[in-house]
Amino acid sequence: MAKNYYDVLGIQKNASQAQIKDAYRKLVLKYHPDVNKNEDAKVKMQDINEAYAVLGSEEKRKQYDAYGPEAFNRQFSQEDIFRGFNFEDIFREMGVNVNFGGFGSEDLFGSFFGGQQQSKNTGQSILYRIDLGLEDIARGAKKSISVRHLKRCSRCSGKGGEPGSKPVKCRRCKGSGYMTRQQRSMFGSINTVTTCGECGGRGTYYEKACKTCSGKGGVITTENVEVNIPAGVTNGMRLRLESMGDFGPDGDGDLYIEIRELPHPVFQRNGDDVIAMVNVPFYTAVLGGRVPVHTLIGGKKEIEIEKGTQPGRRILIRGEGIKRLNGGSIGDEIAVVSVELPKELSREERELMERFRDIGESRKGDGKKKFGLFG
Ligand SMILES: [Zn+2]
Ligand SMILES: [Zn+2]
16 A cells, blocks of 8 residues: 555645755654664664655655555655655754764665765765763763774875876776766656766776775774863754764765763753752751762762751852863852751650650740630
């Protein structure tokens, strides 16, 4: 049975282009094979892409609405559906950059995204997610990560030829690097441009292929990369390391480091401030005194508790928060008072508590005396 693309994207039939895009983006983030390791996810992703390729294009959507799912699917091939769609550009525009396990993505794009071609032969950008604790975020950190990517070949500088070997014009594409094919379809006459398979889009090849990369220009390499994480980054933020992605004859892709903020056992983040509970014994809350609090950077610190402090009171500890991104100021820590009540009392403590209670009761009783039963 033909798929209903609106159902696939989970949207209404009258959804706007913005809503369609938004729905697609959410689904990509959920089902992309890089994120979702379920075998079903690949199939699901294929459906999602297909639905978006149609509904995301005003023209194709009109056709789809007019024909209905069944007829549309009979009329149009997968090739028709994906024509003119460059998922790489779409992903980039949406801010979705995905690491395909560090390999050049062409083959994966080919199988997952319906075989559309890239117009330029630039390398794929890579997304690397990095987990950071609040301590690292508070003052910035240096992290060493291991990235598996297609690295520009050092022997031939990415040109693909043995040193000294001369480039020859590709006969198949006549040096253009592309093959153009004209086709008629329901969408009119369409030119499909594909990368020349003979020269890999370069337009030339070398008499002798580079021994290191077999003429590909890039070699799959695992590299250690030092990343400077600035203080104050937030969850989901991406740092771009230019040209550190996959090799491409027209330029290397970028490496994006996506920040994933780990939940902290003690602190909750609120912008540049951090919030923590501070346990205060009930007698300190009543009488006043000093108690230790955790701080994000400096370990423990003592703070003053005023007499008569109530549970839930917020105490500001200046400068113990997170350093602002691109700015010198540092946020604060907010200690929220949690009053500790004793669960068990010694005999002496109980006697004191009872006495405390009796005094309290009698004070309360003073006003009632004249109306009381025992008066
Ligand atoms: Zn080489
Ligand atoms: Zn060629």
